[in-house]
Amino acid sequence: MDNKLPTIKEIAKRLNVSVSTVSRALSDHPRIGLRTKTQVQQLAKELGYEPNAKAISFKQQKSFVVGVVLPFIREEFFSQAISGIEAAAMESNYTILFGQSYDDVEREKSVVNAMRKQRVDGLLISLSKETNQYEHLRQLEKYNIPVVYFDRVPPFEKANKVFCNLYKGTVEMINWLLSRGYKRIALINGPDKLSASKERLNGYIEGHSRRKLKVDMQLVEKTDLSKEGTYAAMKSLLSQKNRPQAIITFNEYVHMDAVQYAAQQNILVNKEIVFASYANLPITNYTAHPPLVSVEQYPYGQGEKAMEIMIRLLNGKATDAHENEAVHKEEIPATLVLHQAAVY
Structure with missing residues (x-):
């Protein structure tokens, strides 16, 4: 038995329609008739067809991956923040790529650079204890990669950040x-x-x-x-x-x-x-x-809010040219x- 995953071409061949028709039917395009759309979607389900994530990302110019850099994943504070980030990411069909700086600024630079090469759509970061220069993060602007800081945030105003007062x-x-x-x-x-x-x-x-x-x-x-x-x-x-x-x-x-x-x-x-x-x-x-x-x-709320800001920034790329120019700052009141x- 052939264990290869079914493709759009296979569905098109079985139904004797074009590949573009199958593609549009799967994306619920209004120009495709209800009968054809139903046949395509039913056969796709029977064959266990899954969309090619890479192809979709290429077409939309998005990876649907957001990088997260923090000092230590093992620390409970940051693990709670990660949970908040993941919860907000999943609601918008984004996945997360994690990296640790181990509170070392050179390691932080290396991880940020690696994530840029991985073509993440955006970056969330809680700074290392040594970070007081931000050029490695500002460079991401050249690649149209927005940055949102949380918890350990930079002192300057022109930065997207979530922090507790x-x-x-x-x-x-x-x-x-x-x-x-x-x-x-x-x-x-x-x-x-x-x-x-x-x-x-x-x-x-x-x-x-x-x-x-x-x-x-x-x-x-x-x-x-x-x-x-x-x-x-x-x-x-x-x-x-x-x-x-x-x-x-x-x-x-x-x-x-x-x-x-x-x-x-x-x-x-x-x-x-x-x-x-x-x-x-x-x-x-x-x-x-x-x-x-x-x-x-x-920490959970900080992570969740940081990811929500990131989603707004990423959605703003396609809907509002001025969205990325705005600075998003969220101050969370401290409680004793x-x-x-x-x-x-």
Whole structure:
């Protein structure tokens, strides 16, 4: 038995009609009569005919593939974002091509270049912690490939991006901690190159300023997001004569490393020193010491919204010449979440 997939030519030969007639009947063209259309579609179904995706892509000048580049797929935050991206993509019959930068800017450039060569229709990206130059992404404009940033977004305005307002979330977090008597609040921030780090620091300063409190910069440390970097930050904070009463960490992964270090120093976590964090990932519910409070960053929603913007941009190519010139910016409000399990 011939195991080859059936073709349009085979259907045309069996029905004694032209290939163009079969093609139009399968695409429900109004110029094809109902009887012929029904015969073609019924035979195609019986033979198990499937359209040639490559041929369709060539004809429409689209691959129906969107590239997604992010730091680590294994991180729960980004896996949730991927789920949101896929859900929105499937609704519009797009598929996703994933790549990881591993938080390395050279790797990010390599992955972006590979996706360009794969002729993706568009690119969604959450920047690496080292990225502060954007030429490798701006070059995609020459190939008419739109870019939408999410979560880790560039600082400039002329960019399609979806992000959580971490500045406002941090101000709210500082206010919450101060209102509960925690006066010495430390911050373990992320790499300087990330705009999200600047937002956290500015929110930290503003939160104190609104209470007419002077910021003690000795309470502000940085981590490169590695365990070693976080341990070094914790060591510096705990070595101070007047230790912090609360510590805000850059994200839940930094939180877990910070708490681990504190426990090793026999600190009673969330009693002697309380911890707060960002992202509100479900994984913290399974840890011995979840943060007392978190800023919810809605990774699923960010991914879903970023893909919806991308679909509008891609559809705009064919319907509105000005669509790609517009900048799409979606700010997702941050929400403060109290973890009851962390209250002892």
